[in-house]
Amino acid sequence: MTRTAALLSAGVLALGLAIGAPVAAEAVPSTTLVSSATTVTANGQVTLTAAGFTAGEALAFSLDSDPLPTYGQVSESADATGKYSGVAVIPTGTTLGTHTITVTGASSPSATATIDVITKPTSSVSPATSALSDYLSTGVTATFSGFAPGSTVQFSIYTPVMGDPAGPDVVVGASGVVTLHFVPKPGSNYANPGTYGLGAMTDTLNIQAAPLSFEVTANPVVSAPAPVAAPATPVNAPATFTG
Known part of the structure; x- marks a missing residue:
């Protein structure tokens, strides 16, 4: 068979295979x-x-x-x-x-x-209870342990009906521990007697520390001292007796 004839034969075979070949199914998009x-x-x-x-x-x-x-x-x-x-x-x-x-x-x-x-990072707060005057003066300190080193953590303070940021974001060190010292702003929603929560979470919000709460009590009432009776004033006059 000459080279020309061989090429012609191969072309006819290829054409026949193409005509008889099944049409490929259209791919279904995957979800x-x-x-x-x-x-x-x-x-x-x-x-x-x-x-x-x-x-x-x-x-x-x-x-x-x-x-x-x-x-x-x-x-x-x-x-x-x-x-x-x-x-x-x-x-x-x-x-x-x-x-x-x-x-x-x-x-x-x-x-x-x-x-x-995974397990939530642990949390603790000190003091757990304080009088309002002490709270307004020195605040509370919360410690959160178990965050991934290098992650960024944000803090919040909240009540059952509201919540706000409680401090600047921090980058977690090698220990996995972050600390928040929170002192309320006078006149704010968190500067009154009551129970408050403090939260810590990654800035991507996927990792949240175990919740904690602390209580602020009203300042103790100081009783006014009892009045002291004035000493008796002597009467410089002659006494008169009858009978």
């Missing part, structure tokens, strides 16, 4: 779920980002088998590009160890992400 942090504590926050879903598709998140709301909502929807991003708080009673977060769409395949729930 994904990414957590902003893989290590968290109970009450820590993570941002969950889902992608690959149908535009407008209803989405539901779960932690293991329990619903996990994002932004406080049980059900959300993918945007026009099939993506969704929302913040979820890991529930208080979540056990230590590895857990699976799942996002389930109304029609698309579900996607998962894995997180590890």
